[in-house]
Amino acid sequence: ISSKGGLLDVDLEALSMNTTLSGRQFHLLGYNDRIPGPLLQAQPGDTVRLRFTNRIGQPTNLHYHGLHVPPTGNADNVFLKIPSGETLTYEFTLPENHPAGLFWYHPHYHGYVADQVFGGLAGAFIVRGELDEIPEIKAATEHVLLLKDYDPDAGRIGSRATRGMMGAHMAQMRGREGAVVTVNGEIQPTFNLSAGGLLRLRLLNASSSRFYRLSLEEHPFYLIATDGGAIAEPVELRELLLSPGERAEVLVRGDREPGQYRLLNLPYDRGGMGMMGGMMGRGPGGSANVTETLATITYHGQTDVLPLPKTLIPVETLPEPTQTRRFLLNHGMNPGRGMVFLINGRAFDHQRIDTTVGLNTVEEWELINTGVMDHPFHLHTNHFQIASVNGTPPPYRAWKDTVLVPFGQSVRIRIPFRDFGGKTVYHCHILDHEDLGMMGMLAIQ
Numbered sequence: 001i002s003s004k005g006g007l008l009d010v011d012l013e014a015l016s017m018n019t020t021l022s023g024r025q026f027h028l029l030g031y032n033d034r035i036p037g038p039l040l041q042a043q044p045g046d047t048v049r050l051r052f053t054n055r056i057g058q059p060t061n062l063h064y065h066g067l068h069v070p071p072t073g074n075a076d077n078v079f080l081k082i083p084s085g086e087t088l089t090y091e092f093t094l095p096e097n098h099p100a101g102l103f104w105y106h107p108h109y110h111g112y113v114a115d116q117v118f119g120g121l122a123g124a125f126i127v128r129g130e131l132d133e134i135p136e137i138k139a140a141t142e143h144v145l146l147l148k149d150y151d152p153d154a155g156r157i158g159s160r161a162t163r164g165m166m167g168a169h170m171a172q173m174r175g176r177e178g179a180v181v182t183v184n185g186e187i188q189p190t191f192n193l194s195a196g197g198l199l200r201l202r203l204l205n206a207s208s209s210r211f212y213r214l215s216l217e218e219h220p221f222y223l224i225a226t227d228g229g230a231i232a233e234p235v236e237l238r239e240l241l242l243s244p245g246e247r248a249e250v251l252v253r254g255d256r257e258p259g260q261y262r263l264l265n266l267p268y269d270r271g272g273m274g275m276m277g278g279m280m281g282r283g284p285g286g287s288a289n290v291t292e293t294l295a296t297i298t299y300h301g302q303t304d305v306l307p308l309p310k311t312l313i314p315v316e317t318l319p320e321p322t323q324t325r326r327f328l329l330n331h332g333m334n335p336g337r338g339m340v341f342l343i344n345g346r347a348f349d350h351q352r353i354d355t356t357v358g359l360n361t362v363e364e365w366e367l368i369n370t371g372v373m374d375h376p377f378h379l380h381t382n383h384f385q386i387a388s389v390n391g392t393p394p395p396y397r398a399w400k401d402t403v404l405v406p407f408g409q410s411v412r413i414r415i416p417f418r419d420f421g422g423k424t425v426y427h428c429h430i431l432d433h434e435d436l437g438m439m440g441m442l443a444i445q
Ligand code: C2O
Pocket: 063, 065, 106, 108, 245, 378, 380, 427, 429
């Protein structure tokens, strides 16, 4: 669904639905009866008006992950509550200088986020702009690959009978993974690379907990954009790790010989396996030890392979920070609640402001994972750049909104707080951790 005349006008309805995946019936939650939700597209300067109706039987709302828009009013306000049966109209305007890139939307009503995203609610949101006008990129064949896993009964959220069970709680502590992994709701689809040209894959990890360590069977691919838009020039990669919430755009070139590559999800250890005496198992569909085939790319031989763009969009150098802060990520036990997930020793409280920053300042935040599981740290409203990982600066500058902080490691990020004041949040994007407390409130003023 694309914008026209500067307006993206959409009706979106969240509801329970049935669908069939590899011959099995799945009971899921969907937007407009689709898995995944409809692809939304707009341009910088456009107004987005979205009439949202909740029919899932419990409160929900919408968050526009990665968009640089106000966190207040009826814009990207995650503190809004939309009871089941009600409609709310979201409206906001993308700034004229909003970066082009791949963003997404999903529920964000605290305490229900993991259930609803795991249940199936998620969709991609493309902002088209400068990056899309680069001739080589414009000529590429483009696909959005929304990576998401599902469980057959994940949409049955009305009955919470299973939530109290020991196994279910264990799975939540590590972060639930579904039995079936899909690309755009399909199991192992095929993408064609036509005319020896370039293929542009827009990759989104929309899973609530699953990680994707992607490779094309050793065939190189070229990173052109991260969460917050383009990087300065293509970077050749053999593999790419996407933790929940992260996006990346890559170009793939055909060879001179016809053939195919599989898009693989390689094993990755995100920690937590040894907790609770090993009881916190992966459950069915865990991705730590197996290589999964996500999709196949087939291409037809061509004598000339199209060139890659030499440069993309410059990424600015941020000034020195005026303030530095430290955030410790860990978990703890809460009598009566079981395990809770904490930032600086505290679980989320919607009545407490955890961090106050000045509008139009630049800060550096040190994120330290003192726990035993990886935590992808996500900030709303403003993009940031990674300043260092365990003290080492990254090889290239890039705009991010979600950064993986592996267990035992520390990451420094530099954030310019621009354009919009108000209350917003940062949290772990393993959404079970977020619902179990790993979120903080940020006031920008
Ligand atoms: Cu994608 Cu606060 O979330």
